[in-house]
Amino acid sequence: MEGKDPPVGQELDIWQSLIGSGKRNLASTKVVLGGGPFGEEEINGIDRFISEAAQINPEVFNPSTQEHLQLAGRYARLFATILQARGVDIDPAKAEALGKVHDLGRMFTHRKGRNEVIETALMKKIGFSSDFRKDLYPDTIFAPLGLEKMTPKKVAGKITSSVTDIVSNPYWAVVLTADLLAKKKDGRLRRWEDVTVQGHFFKKYEESPEMWPSEKRRWVGGKMKGGEQAINYQYTHMGRWMEKMLGVSLDEVVEHMEMSQI
Numbered sequence: 001m002e003g004k005d006p007p008v009g010q011e012l013d014i015w016q017s018l019i020g021s022g023k024r025n026l027a028s029t030k031v032v033l034g035g036g037p038f039g040e041e042e043i044n045g046i047d048r049f050i051s052e053a054a055q056i057n058p059e060v061f062n063p064s065t066q067e068h069l070q071l072a073g074r075y076a077r078l079f080a081t082i083l084q085a086r087g088v089d090i091d092p093a094k095a096e097a098l099g100k101v102h103d104l105g106r107m108f109t110h111r112k113g114r115n116e117v118i119e120t121a122l123m124k125k126i127g128f129s130s131d132f133r134k135d136l137y138p139d140t141i142f143a144p145l146g147l148e149k150m151t152p153k154k155v156a157g158k159i160t161s162s163v164t165d166i167v168s169n170p171y172w173a174v175v176l177t178a179d180l181l182a183k184k185k186d187g188r189l190r191r192w193e194d195v196t197v198q199g200h201f202f203k204k205y206e207e208s209p210e211m212w213p214s215e216k217r218r219w220v221g222g223k224m225k226g227g228e229q230a231i232n233y234q235y236t237h238m239g240r241w242m243e244k245m246l247g248v249s250l251d252e253v254v255e256h257m258e259m260s261q262i
């Protein structure tokens with residue numbers, strides 16, 4: 001899969017350079033030290049790390065992935081600013097930082113299920129504090145891992161508990177919603193109705209012998225009909241919760257973002 005993994009033979013150099021860049025730019029920030037509130041030092045450190053990573057592994061960490069992270073950061077900050085004004089205990093700068101690192105694994109690889117394993121390893125190597133990482137939603141929350149082995153009743157229970165999980169931490173809901181909206185469709189920002197998963201998402205991935213077990217689990221879970229429904233169900237509920245908390249529709253936030261980009 002060209003463009004999805006680092007160039008063959010350069011993997012280790014790229015891996016070590018990414019760790020070095022992350023440490024250099026983030027060691028003296030609250031991303032590594034923990035605590036809050038977040039400010040310019042954290043945001044600038046992450047921005048520098050992103051632009052260095054783009055130099056280190058340009059084939060994989062391409063301009064559209066960088067744009068996705070920047071846009072997710074801006075959305076997360078905007079959502080958090082509105083929520084904070086409405087009384088929610090959330091730090092908008094920390095939300096921006098979380099939005100900007102939510103796909104950190106894609107600095108190294110684009111393969112779904114593999115990038116999440118890489119992401120965890122990269123964060124640990126750089127020294128991301130557990131205090132920061134706890135506010136980054138675990139990917140397993142919306143990946144229907146293991147659902148294919150469960151009875152329908154158990155699937156329903158698992159879905160219900162993961163919806164509750166997502167909204168139990170406002171950072172999780174904010175960053176996941178930001179992630180879903182931080183993409184473009186036909187050159188313009190996508191609307192909330194463009195977010196639902198409709199088959200193509202997982203089906204475009206072919207099974208191959210080189211898949212890691214984590215990739216294969218994700219692929220199998222996402223391909224099955226119930227898996228897709230589970231993800232859509234969770235997105236819908238999270239979207240409703242966000243709109244209730246924000247006091248405006250998600251599409252109004254998208255329009256605001258579009259106007260502020262000009």
Ligand SMILES: [Fe+2]
Nearest residue numbers: 068102103179
């Ligand atoms: Fe993302």
